[in-house]
Amino acid sequence: MLPADLILINARIMTMDGAVPRAEALAVRNGRILALGSAADMRALASGATRVIDAGGRLVLPGFQDTHIHLQDSGQDYSQNADLTDARTPDDIVSTLAAFAKTHARAWVNGTGWYSGIFHTGNLDRHLLDRAVPDRPCLIVASDGHNACLNSLGCQAVGLTSATPDPQNGSFVRDADGEPTGMLYENAIMWAEARMPRPSxxxxxxxxxxxxxxxxxxxxxxxxxxxxxxxxxxxxxxxxxxxxxxxxxxxxxxxxxxxxxxxxxxxxxxxxxxxxxxxxxxxxxxxxxxxxxxxxxxxxxxxxxxxxxxxxxxxxxxxxxxxxxxxxxxxxxxxxxxxxxxxxxxxxxxxxxxxxxxxxxxxxxxxxxxxxxxxxxxxxxxxxxxxxxxxxxxxxxxxxxxxxxxxxxxxxxxxxxxxxxxxxxxxxxxxxxxxxxxxxxxxxxxxxxxxxxxxxxxxxxxxxxxxxxxxxxxxxxxxxxxxxxxxxxxxxxxxGTLSPGKCADLIILDRDILTCPAHDIGDTQVVATLVDGEVVHGAV
Incomplete structure (x- = not known):
């Protein structure tokens, strides 16, 4: 057997593979799991060029996979726009947006992440956003992606008026006089974004x-x-x-x-x-x-x-x-x-x-x-x-x-x-x-x-x-x-499992989430993340 590129020792490996559910060490070659077993067995697969990672007795699991996520859109939103995640009052939205606007000279002020369980047509409209951003168009999108709000200049910029018909599977919220309040539901958000400058x-x-x-x-x-x-x-x-x-x-x-x-x-x-x-x-x-x-x-x-x-x-x-x-x-x-x-x-x-x-x-x-x-x-x-x-x-x-x-x-x-x-x-x-x-x-x-x-x-x-x-x-x-x-x-x-022949995608955790107090699970820190046997997070 050819030598391993990497061996992981001193670990409590939960493989998620019923054939070999636990191991204390594993070996990796060319990004794939070569073998699992005891530390002695895995050391026997090493050469002078093999990297050794000591897990310190920690829990090791297959890498987690998130199979419903908006990685590209949310990555751009949260890294480049005003983050409204922590806003809990209308004044919070105003202060967060106003502070962000002062540091960004883009033609539009964009925000993301407001909580639709708190903000709604009763406390969020274009007039509130006008307080935060009176001089430029502004659009803020809720964390759920199904609700959004424009300020008054934003409504003007996209051509939203009382005469604008609702798009298919979307609606513009209107006041008692039929004027847009700035709130957008569902595909009305897509309608507005199609009329705005888009990120590159x-x-x-x-x-x-x-x-x-x-x-x-x-x-x-x-x-x-x-x-x-x-x-x-x-x-x-x-x-x-x-x-x-x-x-x-x-x-x-x-x-x-x-x-x-x-x-x-x-x-x-x-x-x-x-x-x-x-x-x-x-x-x-x-x-x-x-x-x-x-x-x-x-x-x-x-x-x-x-x-x-x-x-x-x-x-x-x-x-x-x-x-x-x-x-x-x-x-x-x-x-x-x-x-x-x-x-x-x-x-x-x-x-x-x-x-x-x-x-x-x-x-x-x-x-x-x-x-x-x-x-x-x-x-x-x-x-x-x-x-x-x-x-x-x-x-x-x-x-x-x-x-x-x-x-x-x-x-x-x-x-x-x-x-x-x-x-x-x-x-x-x-x-x-x-x-x-x-x-x-x-x-x-x-x-x-x-x-x-x-x-x-x-x-x-x-x-x-x-x-x-x-x-x-x-x-x-x-x-x-x-x-x-x-x-x-x-x-x-x-x-999905840590099995011989599969990709060496794995994580090392700072605690055993199977045995720690239930209310401590959420505090877990990832010591290291490996993809194809390469460390993409952590210093190990």
């Missing part, structure tokens, strides 16, 4: 590099960018060609309601053919079937239960869903669906069932992301249809967007099935855990903690768990970031 490819490339460094600091070695178009593909391809892509990036390409089925298949087929490298691929089709509960665009089976009532339609007709899912499934694309309301979840399952009926079963692992609401009758259908639940557990806790917005809007009976992760697993559903960053943190340890506790961090005060019967175990959560995530990204052959 170089800006987005720098955003990717900033974001992948953040991902590596958090133990992430692979991602699935959950909404890409031609520009995203172009930027990722250029980074890979330049050798600057240290993350494994799979991508899900956006399909719009105004697309034809043949046009969508042709476009995605072109993307896939142009992006088949070692670090970047396009393998799935992204559908937004509804919006979000906070702006009342989540599609529910029954109308909302609060005094305002009403409902939201699906963003694609059932006929479109069945036809497009079937055609893309036949072309061997994975389907990746944004579904918040229980009607959207059901429509996605119906579309997957229609495709399976025509094309037969194959290991697609079509995915439904978010699943904030689900009718209990649909829970067993995930296993039956081979559909994966791609969930974001950080949201499954008592906080304003859930307890103050979602629960009153849907009522107590339907609230029982908010983020029903335990029920899905018990019904045999495959599951991947993810962040949806920049909607919320990409830190997987904070997300795992919430999945296990259904509570915010202790530092935020004592808060009762939200639907504690829907907690999942630590082992299940780790699987959701390793074996489940690798399957979701179609990378199981090479990643």
């Amino acid at each position: 490819d170089a800006d987005f490339a720098e955003g990717v590099k900033w974001a992948q460094a953040l991902a590596h600091r958090n133990g992430i070695t692979g991602v699935l960018d959950a909404r890409v178009e031609e520009r995203h593909v172009r930027v990722y391809r250029a980074l890979e060609a330049a050798g600057e892509l240290t993350l494994r990036v799979a991508a899900t390409a956006l399909v719009n309601a105004f697309d034809t089925t043949d046009g969508a298949v042709e476009r995605l087929t072109g993307f896939r053919a142009s992006a088949g490298g070692e670090r970047f691929k396009v393998h799935s089709a992204k559908f937004f079937l509804d919006g979000v509960i906070e702006n009342r665009t989540a599609a529910m089976i029954a109308p909302y239960s609060d005094a305002e009532g009403g409902n939201a339609p699906l963003m694609f007709t059932p006929g479109q869903i069945n036809e497009m899912f079937t055609a893309l499934d036949a072309a061997r694309f994975q389907i990746h669906v944004h579904a918040i309301g229980d009607l959207a979840v059901r429509a996605a399952l119906d579309g997957c069932e229609a495709a399976r009926r025509v094309n037969g079963d194959w290991p697609s692992l079509h995915q439904i992301a978010h699943i904030q609401f689900i009718d209990p009758a649909d829970i067993p259908r995930f296993h039956k249809l081979g559909v994966m639940a791609n969930v974001q557990p950080l949201w499954a806790r008592s906080e304003p967007s859930v307890t103050d917005v979602a629960v009153p809007m849907v009522g107590n009976d339907r609230s029982r099935w908010i983020y029903a992760f335990r029920s899905l697993l018990d019904a045999g559903a495959a599951m991947a855990l993810s962040s949806d960053w920049g909607v919320s943190t990409l830190n997987p340890f904070q997300i795992i903690e919430t999945a296990v506790t259904r509570q915010p961090p202790v530092a935020e005060g004592k808060v009762p768990p939200f639907l504690p019967e829907e907690r999942i175990t630590r082992a299940e959560a780790i699987a959701g970031y390793t074996t489940g995530a690798a399957a979701a990204a179609w990378r199981s052959a090479d990643t």
Whole structure:
């Protein structure tokens, strides 16, 4: 056997491989795991040129993979625009934007990350933003990406007036006189951004590099960018060609309601053919079937239960869903669906069932992301249809967007099935855990903690768990970031476990997240992250 390039010793390796679940050392050659075993066995594979890493007795896991993230867009947003994540009052938005505007001379002032569980049409409009930015156009986008707000000069710059019709699957909020308030919902954001100066490819490339460094600091070695178009593909391809892509990036390409089925298949087929490298691929089709509960665009089976009532339609007709899912499934694309309301979840399952009926079963692992609401009758259908639940557990806790917005809007009976992760697993559903960053943190340890506790961090005060019967175990959560995530990204052959022959993607942690107090999991620090046996984070 040829000597190892790298050996890792003095480790508590959890391989996630049932054949060899634990080891104390491993060896790497040419970026792949050569062998696992005792330190003595691995030292026997070393030569004078072999690098030795002493893990100090720490826990070692396969590299985590985040299979629903907006890496390129959020990287550019958070690295180059005003960060409104910590804003909790209208005055916070004003002060943060005003301070940012003083240090940036761009034609527009842009902000990102405001929390739609707190800010809404009652306390956010163009007049508030005029206080912060009176001299230039301004656009701020919520962390969820489904809500945004323009200031008055921004409305003028994009040509938004009382006579502007709403775009398909989007709306402009208007006051009692029919004048735009500046608030934008869903595709109205895309309408506005198409009329604004856009960042350059170089800006987005720098955003990717900033974001992948953040991902590596958090133990992430692979991602699935959950909404890409031609520009995203172009930027990722250029980074890979330049050798600057240290993350494994799979991508899900956006399909719009105004697309034809043949046009969508042709476009995605072109993307896939142009992006088949070692670090970047396009393998799935992204559908937004509804919006979000906070702006009342989540599609529910029954109308909302609060005094305002009403409902939201699906963003694609059932006929479109069945036809497009079937055609893309036949072309061997994975389907990746944004579904918040229980009607959207059901429509996605119906579309997957229609495709399976025509094309037969194959290991697609079509995915439904978010699943904030689900009718209990649909829970067993995930296993039956081979559909994966791609969930974001950080949201499954008592906080304003859930307890103050979602629960009153849907009522107590339907609230029982908010983020029903335990029920899905018990019904045999495959599951991947993810962040949806920049909607919320990409830190997987904070997300795992919430999945296990259904509570915010202790530092935020004592808060009762939200639907504690829907907690999942630590082992299940780790699987959701390793074996489940690798399957979701179609990378199981090479990643997800620390097994001989697979890529040497691994992380070393400062604590054992399987045994430490549950409320300490979120404080975990990543000592080192390796991709293909190369250290991309840490000093080891």
